[in-house]
Amino acid sequence: MPLYQIFSIQSHTKVYIWKITESFNELFRSVILKDVSLARVEKMKAESHQKGFLAVRKLLEIAGYDDFDLFYDDFGKPNLKDQKHISISHSNEFSVIAISDYNLGIDLEILKDKTLKLAPRYMDVSHLENLSTADALEKATIIWGIKESIFKIKNEPGISFKDHIFENKFNGKDGKCKAELRFENQLELFEIQYQLIENYVLVVAFMSV
CATH class of the missing domain: 3.90.470.20 (4'-phosphopantetheinyl transferase domain)
Incomplete structure (x- = not known):
């Protein structure tokens, strides 16, 4: 199952993990992307990076957000519009996000x-x-x-x-x-x-x- 795990760190942080088993097309058709994200996906040379990026958007949906709630500052750090803290990582067949009341890195x-x-x-x-x-x-x-x-x-x-x-x-x-x-x-x-x-x-x- 693509949603691999959700767990909490105390009461202030939730971690969401996606195991990527889908094809690029399956992931791409299952998310709605804003124009800047679509352009970013199209520029990625490796399909593994594209799939990792799209899997992060699937995790956002599970957490109650979507791609339009996520933005990046001038240094490339991700932020959420509701001012919750978010950190993102992906490696090979897994993507993860953490959403917290506190500044964090994952x-x-x-x-x-x-x-x-x-x-x-x-x-x-x-x-x-x-x-x-x-x-x-x-x-x-x-x-x-x-x-x-x-x-x-x-x-x-x-x-x-x-x-x-x-x-x-x-x-x-x-x-x-x-x-x-x-x-x-x-x-x-x-x-x-x-x-x-x-x-x-x-x-x-x-x-x-």
């Missing part, structure tokens, strides 16, 4: 060897010490998702994953941890939740209050 990443190979470029690899290859891959993917999610919240030019976003040491099986953004002489703290969905890692970040 990221979905498939487990792939390349993420582990590139780990020295974006994280402190000491966090992977004494782990099996499988556990190291999972944790490296979680950490990438943490950094991506925090970047989606802040959405400011110049933020470096390796130099400015730092995850506290954590057990990759706990489902939650904390992270920091140290940027332009300011320190901001974040609460992180993560989980496995098949062979993907889903990460949600919130600013600490």
